[in-house]
Amino acid sequence: MKPAGAAPRHPARAAVRTLTAQGWPARIAAILVAAAILGPLAAVIRHAGGLSGLGSGDIDALWFxxxxxxxxxxxxxxxxxxxxxxxxxxxxxxxxxxxxxxxxxxxxxxxxxxxxxxxxxxxxxxxxxxxxxxxxxxxxxxxxxxxxxxxxxxxxxxxxxxxxxxxxxxxxxxxxxxxxxxxxxxxxxxxxxxxxxxxxxxxxxxxxxxxxxxxxxxxxxxxxxxxxxxxxxxxxxxxxxxxxxxxxxxxxxxxxxxxxxxxxxxxxxxxxxxxxxxxxxxxxxxxxxxxxxxxxxxxxxxxxxxxxxxxxLLRGLPALFDLPPSILRAAGTSVAIALGSTVLTLALALPLALAAPRARWAEVAGTLPMTASSLVLGTGLFLILRPFVNPVTLALPVTLLANALMSLPFALRLLMPEARALRADYDRLAASLGLRGLARLRLLDLPRLARPLGFSAGLAAAFSMGDLGVITLFSDGQRQTLPLALYQLMGAYRMDLAAAAACLLMALTFALFWAFDRIGQNADPR
Amino acid sequence: MLTLDNLHLQLGDFRLEADLAITTGARVALMGPSGAGKTTLLSAIAGFLAPQSGRILWNGADITGMPPGDRPLSILFQDQNLFPHLTVAQNIGLGLDPKLRLSAQDRDRIEATLARVGLTGLGARKPAQLSGGQQSRVALARALLRARPMLLLDEPFAALGPALKGEMLALCAEMAREQGTTVLMVSHDPQDARALCPETVLVAEGRALAPQPTGVLLDDPPPVLAEYLGQTRRDQV
Incomplete structure (x- = not known):
């Protein structure tokens, strides 16, 4: 078979293109990811003005x-x-x-x-x-x-x-x-x-x-x-x-x-x-x-x-009911961000994984977040937003976005082998029956990928739930996630409350992972 | 009528030319040495391989660029003819509506077709719960319901035993006669070809030749086919 994306010199190429017709969602996902990663990287490079601003302490940091x-x-x-x-x-x-x-x-x-x-x-x-x-x-x-x-x-x-x-x-x-x-x-x-x-x-x-x-x-x-x-x-x-x-x-x-x-x-x-x-x-x-x-x-x-x-657990469980409302609010915020970022991760990872067996750029786009660490991404986004809004007001949406991007390479790695097998085994059959678009997604892709999707969602939710990265740059103390609240309790040496917050954080993280992984397993029709 | 108009196929170094016509309702075997391009030719007709040049016409209409699912044909592959995560009834239902929005009437038709291929009451099963022969019947039932004018068989029954294979081919022929379907079937077995296909397209040495009467061709085979058939005869001993 001809490689995908060959120029349609002949009308018959359309026949081949139906096999790669999942192109559009993947293209949109790739463009979004590229913009969300390369934009901040460009902002960082522009603001850095070279490495001359670095002192000896910074060299020590690199060495360490x-x-x-x-x-x-x-x-x-x-x-x-x-x-x-x-x-x-x-x-x-x-x-x-x-x-x-x-x-x-x-x-x-x-x-x-x-x-x-x-x-x-x-x-x-x-x-x-x-x-x-x-x-x-x-x-x-x-x-x-x-x-x-x-x-x-x-x-x-x-x-x-x-x-x-x-x-x-x-x-x-x-x-x-x-x-x-x-x-x-x-x-x-x-x-x-x-x-x-x-x-x-x-x-x-x-x-x-x-x-x-x-x-x-x-x-x-x-x-x-x-x-x-x-x-x-x-x-x-x-x-x-x-x-x-x-x-x-x-x-x-x-x-x-x-x-x-x-x-x-x-x-x-x-x-x-x-x-x-x-x-x-x-x-x-x-x-x-x-x-x-x-x-x-x-x-x-x-x-x-x-x-x-x-x-x-021993230290935190007795203090669990002493947790102040601000910590519980932070927990709610964290769960909301985790759910949002999970949805975003899957929305980006699924089309990219389905396109990846035939389009190298999809895999490259999904791997792009690995070039930027959480704090690099945060710095870049801060620099981009600063001229327009007070970045602090966007602390939570930015955290959601960064968490989703950081989970994307993992989700892609989990989905790609299954997506490849799916395409190799069933692309021709699906095409011969005219199964495409949303019907294909519902009847073929989602059921066959249910397991890795559930597992990916679990990982994405857990990563987001436990993340203490971008939020530290953007937070003003009012907009808090649970890991940030825990860090502040530790800093204030309020160890019993910190242990209780850690218990809560652990419980929520594992519960989210377990729930998503379970949904995937139950949705697997095999 | 299916017309392959000056069709040139290329797959890496492999090339195949075809310039021939097959009349509506004909049953045609594709015979030739392994690797001669029988499956490649079916892939092109079914829309999985874009030709280098030339056209594919059905009753004069150009279908060269048509997506596989829209072509006036059903194809049964060597394997992977069923989705293992869907039930038998759903697999068949895909032939009626790829979105699987099935009316009560559709369900009745599926049930009737299941009965027609001897699988009454097995609609709720998954393919893995069926024997190889039963799975073939499900794929055939779907083709029957789709009722497209052409049926392409790329050795879908090769994994079945000789008796079961013969039974399935006979069922295909019976369906084809009922619906007036044009059948193109890859065959390695001269007996199958003789029994089911009055005509044969010889695929060899980079060309697919125009259909010839199967009996005449097999009684006096050209050297390339004779060599191939000689091998098969020795294999069968």
Whole structure:
């Protein structure tokens, strides 16, 4: 078949074009996304006036950004290997639940993670209480080590799932052969695990490195100061504290450069998706002994991941009913923004995903938001809006837009494989029956894509619900989202109320994700 | 009458020319070596492949640029003839209205057609709950309801056993006779061609030749067809 979009030299090309007739919605979506991303980027570049406005502190921020992202990614990957190995070769009650829980930090609001780590490792947390009882010097959760700790907390589960995915991809025949040959642990490590890790870990490292490069909420809550400021945080500080839009724009330019280079690197090395379901296989790798070691590894990992959240729950639940109306209002605002941004994400992602198998530009448009971090986008939008309105009055709509754009690449990644299969399998049949336009959407595309659509909607809602990014630039304190309110409670050291707000935020985030994912599963006619 | 007027098809390096006419109500087999372009020719007639040049006419009207669903034909593919997420009745209903807004009368017609192909009462099932032969019958039932003047068969029954395949082809022929449908059918089996198609278009060496009487062609095949048929005969032993 001729490539799509060939010039209609002959009337017969129309016949081929009916197969790509989903062009218009996708074109509109692509133009909207391009305008919403490239507009702010252009505004940033114009205002930055080069990089001359940057001081030595800003260079430190760039260095810290790269350094902490690399360390966080390496630590997450290293720690993930024994955890994934234990999960791969052991069968025990609660194993499935533990693997499911490993998916949770992916949608956990980062500010809740920070809150949980403060509750455990903070000055009045249980770790310091224990150290004090033993007569040992205390530790602090603030600074570079806190930022890295939080990044490992948030990304270790992702790395575990990716490595576990690697174990799952080892052909059963090879495991059976290993068992038949009486492989011990050393032989399994050498002939099965190491080749698998060589294939999986680079992707895991890069995925985590990328996430940590744009870290803002963690740096905001746990970092700061000359030694623990990321570029994103520096943008925020230039904006809020120095009211220096030019310097903020110059910093945003640096962040764009970092994002683009990282994006190009990730395109060269496509990481396997690891947030899917169904991480299980019938036969486990052969193993003798090491039972105690595996138990210790799994116990430590579970404790590390659950303790901060459990502490928040214990502390926050009793205070839940003391939450002031302003927090509840912020929660309502957050839910409304999350729902709006979910709708927008899907409205953009679905036409782009359907067009992507035949039109490369659709995929490019959907990936475009990865060039702009949340704060870069916020800076650009602020600069664009400022001449016309007081940007503060648009804090909530801008947050909604930014959240939708940030979720778009994820949704597109989830939808594209299914959309490709759908087109390959059913395009001809649909065309031969004259099934097109809205009827095709209703009878073919939506039912066949219900599952990934539900999952994408869940992710988009959860990301938006937990987002603490653009809103920090635009808010005047009156227009609040729940993560912002939580951050302010933490800043005011009102820890019981903060824990209660964190409980509420966690509950709403997981509830939204669960509900959308469920709707998708129920709507799947298969 | 279906006219392929100086039709040139190109798919990568592959080329096929066709300049022929098929009379209304004819049943024509497309025969020729594997890779000769039988499926490609059907794809072009059905509207999935735009020709490099030339025209496709139905009763004198140019349908070369018409969208597949608007053409005066139904096509059954090798596979993927049914939407697995829709019920049998819905799959058939798509033949009446692609938007699936079906009246009570439409539903009666669907039920009657189901009975006609021997699937009474199975309308509420999903395709996966049917056997391969039953699935073929559903696709055929939809073609029957659409009642377009042409029926293109791209070996839709190849995955069925020989007896079932023969049964399905006979059902097709019976439908075609009833509705006066023109049938174009890709065939690998000379017996099928002899039994069902009085005429055969030989597709070989980059050309689709004008229809010839099937018996004459098979009794005295040109070298390219003889070689192909010889292979099939050896295969069947």
């Amino acid at each position: 950004t790269l350094w902490q992202a690399a360390v966080s990614a390496v630590l997450s990957c290293l720690l993930a290997v024994p955890v994934a190995r234990a999960l791969a070769r052991r069968r025990f009650p609660g194993r499935g639940l533990l693997i499911s829980l490993m998916g949770a930090p992916f949608i956990l609001p980062t500010v809740v993670a920070a809150m949980g780590l403060v509750a455990v490792f903070g000055r009045r947390g249980m770790v310091n209480a224990g150290l004090e009882a033993l007569g040992l010097p205390g530790v602090t959760v603030y600074g570079a080590q806190g930022v890295i700790l939080a990044h490992v907390f948030l990304n270790l589960p992702l790395a575990v799932r990716m490595v576990l995915h690697g174990w799952q991809a080892v052909p059963s025949e090879r495991l059976r052969l290993a068992a038949a040959l009486g492989f011990g642990r050393a032989e399994v490590a050498r002939h099965i695990e190491r080749p698998m890790l060589r294939a999986v870990l680079p992707g895991a490292f890069l995925a985590i490195f990328l996430v940590c490069l744009t870290s803002f909420a963690i740096a905001l809550t746990l970092g700061g100061g000359p030694r623990a400021t990321t570029v994103e945080l520096a943008i925020y500080q230039a904006f809020r504290f120095d009211a220096d839009a030019g310097r903020a724009a110059a910093l945003a330019l640096v962040q764009i450069g970092v994002s683009v280079i990282a994006l190009l690197a990730s395109l060269a090395l496509t990481a396997p998706p690891a947030f899917g379901a169904g991480l299980d296989r019938a036969d486990a790798p052969p193993v003798r002994g090491a039972r105690v070691k595996d138990a210790l590894v799994l116990g430590a990992a579970t404790l590390f991941l659950l303790l901060p959240l459990a502490t928040i």
